[in-house]
Amino acid sequence: MYKLKALIQQKISLFIALYLGIILNLPIFYRRFHQVHYANTQALMVEMIAAFALVYFITTLVSLTGKTFYRILMSFVVVGSLAAGYYMIVFNVDIGYGILASALAFDSIDLSKESVGSHFFLWTLIGSLIPLIVLWGGKMPGSALRETTWQKLLFKGGLLLVSGLACLMPLKWMEHKQEAHDRLDNRMMASYGGVVAATYSPSNWLSALGLFAYSAYSQSEDTKNLFDPAKHFTYVPPKDVKDLYVVFVIGESARRDHMGLYGYARDNTPNLDKEKNLAALQGYSCDTATKLSLRCMFVRMGGTQDNPERTLKEMNVFSLLKKQGFSSDLYSMQSEAWFYNKTNADSYSLRETIGSEKRNTGKPVDDILLINEMKDSIANHPDGKHLIILHTKGSHYLYSERYPRSFARYQPECMGIDNSCSTQAMINSYDNSLLYTDYFLEQVLNQLRDKNAVVFYAADHGESVSKNMHFHGTPRDRAPIEQREVPIMVWASDKFLANDQNRQGFAQLQLMAKNKTPAYHEKLFDSILGCIGYSSPDGGVVDQHNWCHVQTTGSN
Template structure:
C-alpha cells in the first residue's frame, strides 16, 4: 500500500488527477454512448459528436475544479461519489441503453420502490461498478493532494483555479450553444420541431444526465406543490351530478405496468397472447398513449385533469386526482398493490390500502408466488365488505416490469426461449419471448377481474402506466418524454362493462362511443382519463367539472377525442 501511494505521489498532482477523471468519466465511459449518438444525429453528425465530446470532457473538468475549492478530503469524497454513481449509471446506459432521467432516478432513490429497484441489480452490475470505479479511485486517493481549501491556496493558485473554472465552463457551454443555434436554424428550414439540443445532450451523457435528474429529484422532494393542502381540488370547485343508478355501481381501475399494445394479440400483434380478451364482447380496446415514461411520473399525470400535473420533468402535481373526486362523491374505496408507490396511494384517499408485503404475509398466501393473482382474492374480500356497491377498487399490478420471467408462473411460459435472469446474456428474441409471456399472464389476470364483476353493475378500466423498449439498441423505459421512442408511450387502455351496466341506455350509448373509438383507432390519451372516467360512469357537470371534448363516452364528441 505504501509503495502504491509513493508511486502515485511521485507522478500525479491534483490537476493531473482532475484531467484523468475528466477524460475517464467524460470521454472513456461515454464511448458507447457517443457511438450510438452518432447514428441518431440528423444534422452534421461528425461536428456535432466532436462538440458533444468536448462538452462532456469540459463539464467533468469543471466539476473537479469546482470541488477542489473544498479541500482535499472533501474533494476526494465528493469525486468518489461522482465516480461510483457515473460508473453505475454507465452500466445501464451501455448494457441496456437506458436514458438516465428524472423518472429512473426517482424510482431508484425512492424507499417505497426498493422492491422493483433491487430486481434490476445483479452480480454483473456489482462487478462492473467495482472494477470500473477502481480505475479512477486509485489515483484519486493515492496521488499527492496539496491543501486545496481557500485558506491554504495562494492568491496566484486561486486565480489559476478560477481561470480554469471559467474556461472549462465556457468550453462546455459555448460549443453546445453554437451547435444548438445551428441545428435550430436547420430544423426551421426542414420544418422539424426538435427538443433543445443542449437539453438532449445533457440528458444523454453521464454524469450530466444523473446530476441534472438528481437536482430535479431534490427540488421535487421539497416542493410544496405536492402537499395535499395546496392541491386544487376539483370536487370543491365544480358540481358533479351523478346518474340515477350510481348507488349499486362497482368501479375497478387496474393500473398496468410496462405494457405496450403492439405486443398484444388484441391489438393485432402476430402472437395470440390475449386469448381471453379476444373473446370479450363488452370490451373496448383503445389506442392508448401514456403521459410519461416511468411509473412515478405517469402516476402523477394520468389521473388528474389535463394540466393537473405540471409539464416539467418532475411532473409536479397541481390538482387532486379522479379517485379523490369519486371519494368526495360518496364512493367507498380500497386499493391493493403489487408495488409500493405510497405517495400516490395516499393521494387517492382510499379507505384502506394494502401493499405487496402485507398481502404476501397473509396466511392464505403462504407459499404462493408473489404475483398479480394475489390481487384477485383481495378484490373478492373488498367486494364482500361492500355488498351494496358504490365502491371503487384500485389494483396496481406488476404487469410486465423487468425481469419479465418473474411476472408469470411456468405454466404461462408459452414462448421460448426466455430471458430468465438479470445476469443472463439474453438475446432480443429471448427478452421478447419473456415479455410476451408476461402479457399472456396479464390477459389471464384481467379475465379473473372481469369474472368477479359479471353479475354486478360494474365497469372495469385498465391502463398501463407506460410502455417498454425491447430491441438491440434500447431496453427498458424511463427515457425523458421529449425524445422517448414511441414504444415507451404506446399503451393499452381498455374499458370493460358488465351486461347489467350496459342495460342502461345512457351507459350503453357511452360504451358504443368507446367501441367506435376502438374501431377507428382514435388515440386515447392518459390526460383524458379524468373526464372520461366520470363521463363513462354517467356523471355530468353543469359548471365545467367535466370537459366534454375529453370525455370518450360523450355521444356528441364521437369524432373529437
C-alpha cells in the same frame, strides 16, 4: 510544497475528466456518431470536448471545498457515473429524471433491485477501482477557500472559466449548425446542448439528481395546497350509483402493439378477445415512468406541471369519488405509497402485506394474488358504491418472473438479469407476461359479471424491448413511440349496460375503438366520471375530454 500538491491535484482532476468524460462515454460517442445525420464527425469532436471540459469543470469546482470533501464528492461522482454507465452501455438506457426517481425512491425499492444483478456490482466495483485509488492515494492541498491567496483563487477561477467556455462554446456552435440544418429541412428539433447534456454521463444523472432533490425539497405536494375539483365544481351522480362497482386496474409496462387484441400477430389475449362488452382503445401515456405517469394520468388535463418531474397541482379522480360517497380499497403489487395516500382510499395493502397472509404462504408474489383481495373487498361491500384500485406488476422486467411456468408459451425466454438474451428471447418473455395479464384481467371481470360494474384498465407506460434492452423512462420529449403507446380498455357488465344512458355512452367507447381514435391518459379523469354516469353543470366534467360523452342534437 503547495505548488507540487496543486500540480498533483490538477493531474488527478485531468485524469478523472478523461476517465469519466471520455473513456466511460466511448460507447455512447459511438452510438451518437451514427445518430447524428449531418456533420457527425464535427459533432463527435465537439461532444467529446464538451464532455471532458464539463467533468474538469466539476472537479475544479469541487476542489474549492477542501481535499476531504473533494475526495468524498468526487468518489460519489465516480461511483454514480459507473452505475449509470452500466445501464447506458449494456442496456442503452437513457438516464433521466424518471429513471433516477424510480431508482432512488424507497417506496419502490422492490422493483429497482430487480433490475440489478451481480454483473452490475462487478462493473461498478472494477470500473471505480482505479479512479478511487487515484483520488485517495495522491496528495493534494487543503481548501482553496480557506488557505489560498487571491492569486491562487484567481487561478482556480481561471480554470473554471476556461473549462466552462470549453464546454459551452462548442455546443453553441453546433446548435447554430443544427438550426441552419433544421431550417432547410423545415423541422424543429430539441436543443442540441440539452440533448447532449441528457446523453452523456455524468451530466445526465447529475441533472436528474438535481431535479429529484429540488422536487423532494420544494414539492412535498401537501394535499392542502392542491387544487381540489370536489370543492370547486358540482358533480351530479347517476341514478344507479348506489349499487355501482368501479374497478381501475393500473397496468405496468404494457405495449398495445404486442397484444393480440390490438392486432398483434401472436394471440396472447385469448380471453379478452372474447369479451363482447370490452372497448380496447388506442391509448397514449402521459409519461414514460411509473412515478411520473401516476402523477399525470388521474388528474384533470393540466393537473400537473409540464416539467420533467411532473409537479402535481391537483387532487386525483379517486379522491373525488371518495368525496362523492364511494368506499374504496387499493391493493398493489408495487409500493408507490405517495400515490396511494393521495387516492384517500379507506385502506390499501402492498405486496409485502398481501404476501404475508396465511392463504398466500408459499405462493409466488405475483398479480394473481390481487384477485382474492378483490373478492374480499366486494364481499365486504355487498351494496356497491365501491371503488377498487388494483396496481399490478404487469410486464415490469424481469418479464419471465411475471408469470407462472404454465404461461411460458413462447420460447426461448430470457430467464435472468445477467443473461445475455437475444431480441427474440426478450420479446418471447415480454409476450408471455402479456398473456398472463390477459388471464389476470379475465379473473377480474369474472368477479363482476353479475353486478352493476365498470372496469377500467390502463398501462402506466410502454416498454422498449430488444437485445438485452428492457427499459422505459426515456424523457418524454424524445422517448420512442413504444414507450408511449399503451392499452387502455373499458369493460362494462350486462347489468350496467341495461341502462340506456350507460349503453349510449359505452357505444361511444366502441366507436372510438373501431375508428382507432387516440385515447390519452390526460382524459382519464373526465372519462372515468363521464363513463360511470357523472355529470357537472359547471365544468367539473369536460365533455371534450369525456370518451363517453353523447352529443345531443344541436351540440358542438
